[in-house]
Structure formats: C-alpha cells, structure tokens
Amino acid sequence: MRVSVHSEHPFALPPEDRDAARQLRGRLVAPVTLWASGQGPSCVGLTVSSLLVALGQPARLIALLDPDSDLVLDRETRMAITVLEEPDRYLAEAFAGAAPAPGGPFSRAQFEQTPWGPVLPNRSWVGVTWESERTMGWSLEVVATIDTVHLTTSTPWAHVRGRYRSLAD
8 A cells, every 4th residue: 555645746847847758768668677797795786777689690788877877887898687577676776776775785685696797596687798888868878799698487577657567467
C-alpha cells in the first residue's frame, strides 16, 4: 500500500515547463542493467537503462553513461553487464545512488567474479570491451564490443515513466 499526502509529485514542474524530450524518454521502455568492472574492493558499478544492442560482426552494445560516475572515472577496458530482474530493485536503486548502501552497493548481494567484472548469479549477463566514447548531450555515449553472452530464461526488468516494472505477462 502506498500512502502519500500529495495527489501528484510535490516537486514536479508545471506542464508548460517540462522537457518534452525527457517526457518522451520516459515513455520508451528501457532495460534495467548493472554495469560493473574491477575485482574485490576495487569494483565499481552503475545502474544503466539507456542502452541498445547493435547486431553485426562483432556485435556491439551502445549505452549512455553518467560522465561523473565511478564506472566512467575508474573504468577498465572490460566490463560485465547484468540484466536485472524484479528482486534486484534494491540493487538498482543502490547502484544508481538513489538508496543507501552501507558498506557499498556490492555488499548488498553475492556476486560472482568473471574476467569482465562481477555479475549476479542466475542472471543474464554480457561481457564487453570498451571500444570508444563521445559526449552525447549530458551523457557519455559508450560503444563496447560484445565478447561473451550468458542468457537465462528469467524475466528481465524495465524502466518506464520513471518506475521499474516487470516484463512478465
């Protein structure tokens, strides 16, 4: 049950002042993923939902990352991207910096180490190599070559209209 004293978001801009492109982005369904690199205490990670896969030889993953994030500032050549699921909501919030994570966000779950970085067990994930980057709006567009893909039959999670949602039928 959700309780609120406001019928709408208390800090929302008036409709005439809202960014139309941002509203469009909110209406497009986006996957919820966790990008991570490093090993042990040097691991860094970031929740990312602005990404797509470009098929080809080799296939590539293209994403928009926060240019000030630890993942970008401390990036390694290789990264692991885990496709999050509904039970991972607290991780998505912690790695996005939207929820507290005493001990750091990696302390919130058990991770398995791969040559690309830490991944959540029993989740779909992809190992990539950072290929190129450029500034795109307020973000850093990153192109990464897909090195390996590990798929499960579980239901991925999505971000739409500012909320996380399950894609289960």
